[in-house]
Amino acid sequence: MNDDEFENLQRLIRLKRHESPGEGFTEAFLTRFHQRQREEMLRKSSIELFFERISTRFEEFMTPRWALAGAAALLVGFGAWAYTSQPANAPGMANKTAPQPPTAKSGENGVLDKSKRDPNAMPANGTPGDTTKKAAPAIHDGSKGTLTH
């Protein structure tokens, strides 16, 4: 494209400035803008307006800098939670943290009262019967990490 052609092209494009919405557009536009704002205020409930103001206030925190800080905080929090909720391997800790199997209910003297036993209760092996033996709590022997009954 030579210089004359380039200049002609720019002249042509600049002619688009002559396309306009006409006189009076700006004031009419402003009137419609005020009307729109009033309608929006009336449509929104006070709770919606409250949340909009809150979200506008906090939008400034949704920048990469803050997102990274938030992500880092979440990661640290998750790491701390994962660490504290891990099953303990140390001695003496298992009977505090290990889940206890369900025990058969016993009466005042610690003896199973068959009359009070739920007839529908099934032991872990799926067969009905005396559940006292099978329902005994697991006791950790502490030495090798195995469970003994």
Added chain:
Amino acid sequence: MQEASLNGSDTSQPATITTEPASSSAAEDRVLVARAQEGDTRAFDDLVRKYTPKLYGMIYNMTSNREDTADLLQDVFAKAYRSLKRFMGKSSFYTWIYSIAVNMTLNHLKKRGRHMKVSLDDVDTGIENDPDFIAVTTAKTGVAREVNIHELQKRLNAAMMNLSEDHRTVVTLYDIQGLQHAEISKILGVSEGTVRSRLFYAHRQLQGLLEDFVK
């Protein structure tokens, strides 16, 4: 008005359309923005009056649809009003509101996709006295040639709509609105080099589409 210099590599200065010095306009904006942030709605109205013609022109030249332009412009000012308290003045208000307008227009165009209906504004009668119009419609022999303004308008708009949105944006901001490369790069959030290369490619495309008017 500064005339564009002839240069195919788009390093020329655009013809500017604003006559008031940039510094007094920016200072006036700062005062109006401060008042509007304090709750003075009339100050925001003054900003609307000041920027409506420029932003209308920018959005219209991107969309070629006057109804969409009016609706989008409402959305732009509504968003600017809601976000005004967070405007810290790191850029000029001019750059800030132009960025909002460009982004909202590009989003609108992406949603509209290929289903674009053209609805053109009228061409004001001043065009016939415009030196650019006279230059374009005068043959090299100095004889004026018959040019149907309505037809010219349709061809120009069709050519613009043939450009991609990114290319149409830079042509609108540079050639039509008269912004400098540096201002455009701030508004679009791209480097000046990107602005220049998009302009170069866009001009090459437009030259092909408007060949009979350009030669």
